[in-house]
Amino acid sequence: MKIIIIGGVAAGTSAAAKARRNNENAQITLFDADSDVSYSGCGLPYFIGTEVEGREQLVPRDAAFFKQKYNVDVYTRHQVLEIQPQSKVLTVQNLVTQEIFQERYDKLVVATGAKSVVPAIEGGNKPNVFYLRNVINADRIREQVLTANPKSAVIVGSGFIGLEMAENLTARGIAVSVVEMAGHVMPALDQDMAVYVADHLLEKGVQVIVNDSVIRLEGEPSVSKVILKSGKEIDADFVIMAVGVRPNIELAQKSGIELGPTGAIKVNRKMQTNIDDIYACGDCAESYSLMTGKPLYRPLGSTANKMGRITGDQITGGDLEFRGILGTGIFKMFDMAVGQTGLTEKEAKKEGYEVVVCHNIKPDKPEYYHGSEMVIKAVADKNTGKVLGVQIVGRSGVDKRIDVFVTAITFGAKAEDLFHLDLAYAPPFSTTKDPVMYTGMILDNAIRRGRVLMTPAEVQEKIKNGEEVKIIDARVTKQYEKAHVEGAVNIPQENIRKALDSLDKEMVTVTYCNKGVTGNAAQNILINHGFKNVYNLSGGYKNYSKNSKK
Known part of the structure; x- marks a missing residue:
């Protein structure tokens, strides 16, 4: 069997390696128009910066490596010009010598990746x-x-x-x-x-x-x-x-390979295209969302490697299938980490979910052990309780928490399930109630226990519209006097029981503190005394003040 792979970065080389592990007798050839293969594209910004000293750290493998280790023939600076599916023939050009030749295949893998979006800007072709x-x-x-x-x-x-x-x-x-x-x-x-x-x-x-x-x-x-x-x-x-980038699909499109609604190559769970014996994987191919089941284009090295492995398995008789993605991503920006998985609030609402949103501001580990604050925004489905998506920003511990959320969401966890996770605890690593567990508690309280939340945007909208709402600042007076939500009255938590007779049980009431915990305690007092419409400000004044600076 002759396998040809077009493209030699994450997906293409993963497909080649897996195909060889499954089948020692197949003839495997890889063509790539670039000079480098199997490089770490996600590491390139750090090579331009000060973290990576030499390019060899990002390009540790070359054609000789793949021949020696996998018996795969890799040809760089070779561009595939045409695919002829009926005759199973490729037209290839050596970009160094300009020679054009043809290659036959039994199985073809299109892993042509993505390319940068080039906006039409006057002067955009200047040398710098x-x-x-x-x-x-x-x-x-x-x-x-x-x-x-x-x-x-x-x-x-x-x-x-x-x-x-x-x-x-x-x-x-x-x-x-x-x-x-x-x-x-x-x-x-x-x-x-x-x-x-x-x-x-x-x-x-x-x-x-x-x-x-x-x-x-x-x-x-x-x-x-x-x-x-x-x-x-x-x-x-x-x-x-x-x-941004867009899928590199011109070659595939000319060959009659079908594209999906995202503009990338349409594949099934076996990474097969609409043409027999042609597969596609990596940044040129479509994924699908685990949340919605709909096509999703999210070009990431992690997904490309996974798709490549599945493709290499399928073309050599294996049974691996692609299970979809959540669209998980994380990046570092100075000393802040930013992680995201699943649906955002905006996306969830667009999909028709009745959402519950919480903002959980907690340290990644105890403050006495150098803990630093994270902000976790979680989105859940009010009707089923299922967690739909999470976004986290913070200085440390973000990667650990986002991966826990990814695992939970992948297996259909509800908000209440997060509290019951038996997560590792010791002061150098976490708080006793890990921020993941606390997020589950907040969501579950809102979904099943009547401790409803109101986001800063919703509070601002009520204030803007002049709606009748009682906003109670449950912090100490000194904090209230320093800064507070517009129109809020200061009733510290320890005084709320004494002030019950002065409050209207039927009026929409919003309680808040710095981050949400004391606001929730004040909310509980009011609800337990028969107040009907009591909300806790999600993320407290800290989150409100951050989002009211416009």
């Missing part, structure tokens, strides 16, 4: 405008940073790559401005969590511009000024375009 997709791109940006002595850079886009580049260029002493077309940075997050990311960028000296876009890059022969739609001008010694 860069995209970061492969090692050669990183080499060029790094050379610019090390040899041109730049003082300023503009990053267009605030996704994973954009914000990782903001950190790494800042580490090089470069003044960074981030321009985002959407209403907030990191559009994959809900706005009430993205505000924590934006504030952290500002704390680190990064200029953040949202609700704006680049219309022109000025300067000759290189960019020296970035012109925004708003009319704002930003001086820049170079520009990083990080506005």
Whole structure:
């Protein structure tokens, strides 16, 4: 059997390795138009920064390695020009010699990856405008940073790559401005969590511009000024375009391979396309959501490796199948980690769920053992209690918690199940009630026990609309006098029982404290004394103040 794989990064090389493990007799050939294979694309920003010293750390394998270890023939700088499915023949060009030849296959794997979105911007082709997709791109940006002595850079886009580049260029002493077309940075997050990311960028000296876009890059022969739609001008010694990627599907499309609604190659759970003996995997192929069952395009190295392994197994007679993804992601930005999995609040509402939302602000471990605060936003289905999605920001412990949530959501956990998890505890690692468990308690209280939450956005909407609502600040007077929710009255928790007769049991009432715990205690007192419509402010005043700075 002759297996040909087009593409040699995460998915393609994983498919080759698994196919060889299953079948020692197959002839396996891999073509890639690039000079490098099997590299760590997610590590490229740190190579441009100060964390990775040499490119060999990110490109540890070459063609010789794959021949020696896996008996796989890898040809770099070879581009597949055409697929002829009926005759099972490929047309290939050697990009070094320009020779064109044909190759026959029995099984074909399309792993052509993704490519950077190139916006139509005047001046976008100037020599100091860069995209970061492969090692050669990183080499060029790094050379610019090390040899041109730049003082300023503009990053267009605030996704994973954009914000990782903001950190790494800042580490090089470069003044960074981030321009985002959407209403907030990191559009994959809900706005009430993205505000924590934006504030952290500002704390680190990064200029953040949202609700704006680049219309022109000025300067000759290189960019020296970035012109925004708003009319704002930003001086820049170079520009990083990080506005996203799209699947590299032109070759597949010309061959009659069907695309899905996301624009990526449509595959089934066996990674098969609509054409017999042609498979697709990695960033060129569609995934599907475990939450909705709908097609999902989320190009990540972790998913690409998984898809590649399944493909390699399938083409050699195995039974592995793709089970879908939650769209989990995590990235580091200076000393903040940002993790997300499942559905955001916005996505869940769009899918028709009646959602319950909580903001849990807790340290990752006890403060006496250097614990630092995390903000966990969890979204659950009010009708079933199932956890739908989680977003976390914090300085430490984020990776551990997001993976616990991922596992729980994957196996259909309800909010109440989170409290019952037997998680590891010792002061160097966690609090006695881990933040994951506490999140489950808050959600379960809201879903099943009548301790309903109100988000900062909902409170602000009521205030804006002039609705009749009693807002009770249950903190000590000193904290109230320093700052409080507009229109709130100060009744410290220990005084609430004494004030019951002065309060209207029928009026919508919102209680709050700093982070939510004392607010919940005040809420309990009122509910237990017959108050009908009592809400606790989700995340307390800390979360409210963060999200009311507009």
